[in-house]
Amino acid sequence: MKCSASSASDMTGEFQLGGAQVGGMVGLNGARLDNPGGRALNAFSLSVGAHLWARRGFTATGEVTFGDASVGRELDLSGARLRNPGANALFAHGLTVGTVLGLGEGFHAEGAVRLRRAQIGGSLYLREGRLTNPGGDALDCRHVQARELVLQTAEPVDGVVDLRHARFEVIRDDPATWPAELRLDGLGYDALDPRLAADRRLAWLRRTGGAYLPQVYEQLAGTYRRLGDETDARTVLLAKQRHRWQTLTWYARIWGRLQDLTVGYGYRPLRAGGWLVPLTILGTIVFGLHHPPAVRDGDPAAFNPLVYTLDLLLPIIDFGQERAYQPQHAQRWLAYALIAVGWLLATTVAAGITRALRRQ
Numbered sequence: 001m002k003c004s005a006s007s008a009s010d011m012t013g014e015f016q017l018g019g020a021q022v023g024g025m026v027g028l029n030g031a032r033l034d035n036p037g038g039r040a041l042n043a044f045s046l047s048v049g050a051h052l053w054a055r056r057g058f059t060a061t062g063e064v065t066f067g068d069a070s071v072g073r074e075l076d077l078s079g080a081r082l083r084n085p086g087a088n089a090l091f092a093h094g095l096t097v098g099t100v101l102g103l104g105e106g107f108h109a110e111g112a113v114r115l116r117r118a119q120i121g122g123s124l125y126l127r128e129g130r131l132t133n134p135g136g137d138a139l140d141c142r143h144v145q146a147r148e149l150v151l152q153t154a155e156p157v158d159g160v161v162d163l164r165h166a167r168f169e170v171i172r173d174d175p176a177t178w179p180a181e182l183r184l185d186g187l188g189y190d191a192l193d194p195r196l197a198a199d200r201r202l203a204w205l206r207r208t209g210g211a212y213l214p215q216v217y218e219q220l221a222g223t224y225r226r227l228g229d230e231t232d233a234r235t236v237l238l239a240k241q242r243h244r245w246q247t248l249t250w251y252a253r254i255w256g257r258l259q260d261l262t263v264g265y266g267y268r269p270l271r272a273g274g275w276l277v278p279l280t281i282l283g284t285i286v287f288g289l290h291h292p293p294a295v296r297d298g299d300p301a302a303f304n305p306l307v308y309t310l311d312l313l314l315p316i317i318d319f320g321q322e323r324a325y326q327p328q329h330a331q332r333w334l335a336y337a338l339i340a341v342g343w344l345l346a347t348t349v350a351a352g353i354t355r356a357l358r359r360q
Contacts, residue, residue, distance in 0.1 A: 018044040025050045030057035039063045048072060055079050056106065066092040076102040084111035093117055104129040104150070112137045120146035127152045133159035138179070141166045153177045163187045175200065182207040184216045192223060198232035202239050212247045214240060238267040258344065275345060276313060283309030283338055292327040300324035313342040
């Protein structure tokens with residue numbers, strides 16, 4: 001059976017295809033459906049064996065519904081215009097499409113596009129599409145599964161793009177048209193195209209709002225790791241830790257800030273060396289200018305300002321200098337400071353190493 005555009009052209013009221021079973025294709029190209037405030041097209045549980053086309057020239061004022069419908073091959077709304085401001089422009093919960101769901105190439109929806117739980121065998125295609133639903137969900141893809149999401153719209157989406165718990169093999173997007181607000185918690189993907197540096201992808205994650213969502217960081221870091229890019233993976237995980245510590249109490253944030261400055265929460269361990277080097281130089285100069293006196297009579301090892309400073313800074317190493325010489329006056333306070341900093345650095349390095357080992 002073939003249903004053509006002529007059967008639906010310039011129709012006022014609700015056009016009914018709900019529950020219909022079509023072995024071949026349904027063609028609605030050029031149809032104009034008008035039912036403001038109601039359903040313009042009711043295709044609940046429609047079953048189409050091959051294609052359903054509602055392409056250029058297809059317009060609908062009111063809700064277009066494909067809830068629990070099944071299309072064996074392609075459902076193509078490229079260039080279609082759907083208008084239902086403040087409500088659902090396209091409702092397709094539970095939709096099943098064999099190959100491609102086309103919502104691009106001039107497609108324009110004024111109102112929400114809801115595809116929750118849709119199963120798409122190939123691509124969910126929105127290249128050069130336009131989605132407009134200010135203050136609400138413009139694209140609801142919760143729990144959608146598809147091989148590919150092409151979210152390269154003609155302009156930034158005006159409204160929320162909700163991808164929570166969706167699953168795609170590849171997401172193709174465009175930084176120039178990223179939505180202002182994204183919901184990504186639970187989103188799974190194997191690759192992102194284009195491949196961007198971690199700093200730029202973190203800007204993408206920040207569009208999820210201020211909530212701390214550890215999974216979105218872990219997912220992105222895992223993507224970089226699969227590409228063999230450990231540097232970008234560590235950058236993402238460092239950002240995750242920074243976000244996490246911002247959610248804690250003020251005194252916990254102080255400890256977190258210390259870990260960040262010293263070893264980058266374990267993701268930047270060389271920072272500890274960056275602190276040790278200038279402190280070692282400072283101690284060597286100060287103690288080299290004025291040797292601390294020996295603690296007791298006898299024949300202590302010859303004083304070495306460099307070794308003495310390292311003995312103060314490194315709590316797990318004993319060169320014998322710290323016990324043999326006792327600084328006086330202002331030097332004593334410097335020695336106390338070096339000991340305290342040494343313990344703090346050692347503690348944060350140990351915490352960072354432990355965290356790194358747990359990730360393996």
